[in-house]
Amino acid sequence: MRVLAYELRRLRGLRSTWLLLAAVLLCDAIAAAGLASRTPAGPLEAPAGVRLLTAALPLIPLPFAVFGAGLLGALSYGHEVRYPGLPASQVAYSRRVRLLLAKLLVVGSVAAVLALATLLLDAVAVHLALPRGVTVAAWADPAALSGQVSGALDTAGLSALGDLPAVFAPLGLVAGHGVPAALMVFVLLTVVAAWTGVLTASLTRSAVAGVLLLCALPSLLESGVALLLRGSGRPWSSRAAGPLPFRSGIEWAYGWVYGGAREAAAAGNAALTNPALLWAVATPAAVLLLVALLVQARRRAL
């Protein structure tokens, strides 16, 4: 409990936390609005909608929210290394592990909140910035709604989202077929990124190195997996073998989100519970956690 209180106080007491969160939200909204304003006219596809909502620019390695969460995590750990408040009290292994877990918990929940906030903000921004010709199918057409959303609407006694007041129009963006699942995966991805930030910073004992490692991780993992898969001759490897590992890294990291949405259009809500997806997202974080705990055992300070 103490470490949780400590970590919360630490996060709250630093101006950089608030600046970082605000910057992420701002950049996210701007990028989403910019992307939305250039959407071609016509009905908005669900994967394209997800792209807009998460403000995934093709040029940066991670979406803003994911990157911001990772940065937050790395800074959280880097702070302990750079400015240890009571260095001597972290001598015992159990105390260090407790602090690490507290950090994961706090930073993870902050990251989840951050992801949800960006989604909310982006929905509004996208809604405002969408050109006139673009129509969001889920708003008017109940058939385009995802299963759970339509179920919820039924219990509320509504037939379609269009029955709601116009203020709720941005909801149409997030209620499309397969979109909620993809967005959930996005939130999960943000949390995992935050954890990864904490853990990479813990391994390198430096916030900067941790962030760099975090950015490099998708492409590193991707090329590693691609090398493995090439041996087994799976088709995915050929797709991943682009000229730039960077680009294919994006493909690997978010292909699940966007591809998942595309598949979900055909296969319903399977994306979220797809074991391969969960495995792919959770394994790196779990491996990192394990390594970090092992490395901590060798250390005397965080």
Place this chain on the structure above:
Amino acid sequence: MIQITGLTKVYRKGAPPAVLDLTFDARPGLVTVLLGDEGAGKSTALRLMLELERGQGVTLFGDRPYHRLRCPEREVGVLLPGPGDGPSMEAGHPGCKARSHLRMLAAAVGVPARRADELLEQTRLAGVAGQRLRAFSPGMHRRLALAAALLGDPGTLLLDAPTEGLSPRNVEWFHSFLRSFAVAGGTVLVTTRIPQEAAQFADRVVTLDRGRMVADQPVSEFCRTRLSPEVAVRGPQMARLADLLVSQGAKVRREGGAGLSVAGIGRTEIGELAYRHGIMLHELADRVVEQPAPRAVLPAASGRTGHLSLQSQAEAEPEQSTDRNADQHPDQHPGKPSERRPDKPSGRRPGRSFEAARRPAVPEPASEGRSRDDAAPPTRALPVASVTAVLPVLGTPAAQQEAPTPTVAVDRLFRDDPAPAATPAKAVEPTGAASAPAAPTPAKPPRRGEGAADLRTDDTVRLRRVGRSKAPATSATPTAPATSATSTPATPAPATPDDHRSE
């Protein structure tokens, strides 16, 4: 109570050890200062105590090592230099406000935020509690770090160079704080580089030199032996010389029948003066033993154990007392000075080997010791005035200073074993000895008492053996070791060897 036993740290195989077999106690009610040059191993020793570094040796806080303490912040307050070294040491993240920083740590320690505000008041930071740490001066950073160390209201403080690079005001504040903490019964262990500072607020001074403990003295002895820049002169025509010296503006004090202690004038000048006026001198020696005068004589490989320091201490003890007796008849060893002298200067020289240090080099001291004095940084040459100013403050009895040639005895002590180390007497309990630097330490430590007769006889046996092997040094005291072992002497120097715990 901190019991430090056998701390040893070797960074690389084959490299000289950063800390070698450091053994001493920091007792409650006393400020114990770990004194040593840059790189002497003070910080390493402190980190070893906290187990922030891997090494050998055991440090017990109360009855358990640091990492076994149930709530270390509530028992031991630690102030380590932050990321920035020296004066740029930072207490926390520059973007943090002082109050939120301290409250955050209070949450980690598990004390209410009220305690943090209290400590801000106590460390005179309440006025700037709302400022960010990047606006803080080194002194404020250090005080904030001290406040953080005090959050859990610990009974023990471990501070690594808390006053380094601070303004005199802050240093003074730190001194008075630490003194009052110790007076209230707390245990304080502080490192410092400056002997004068150690003399100002320590009760006990443990001197480290290149990782080895070379002395463990109460502060009165420390001041007497290490901080009085005097020249001891001895010879048959002292009255004439004294007149000459006084006319030169020196302060002269008679010592016994044929001795003078001269302050305010250099040794070479005295020698020249005496030579020009045809005055014969039997002894002409600097008493300034400010910096690690004693040197670890034992070779590194010998792995100095408690036995050795135990023997030497107990042996040196009676020797000292007999020396005092002998000094009352100064003509007893008129020829000895030349043999005795070389030890001190050669001991000070860092690169000297053991054999070289032992070789009696008669012409050396005058020239070599002088040049060393010149080379010494000015800060170390403490003017007499300031010493005399410091001593009353410390409550050092003036008699201590005027005791007849105590330094001679100490010289010997150093020669026989440079880590003579008046090893700490265990017996001192918080109530009795709180801030009584010059008070004679209680004679019999409880450990010894419980160790009963076999320990005692053990000591006696060892002492006898050594006494025989070092015949010339202790020729006058064949029986003294035994008596000292059985009935621990009442000399002001702390008598009780505690090192049997490293056995």
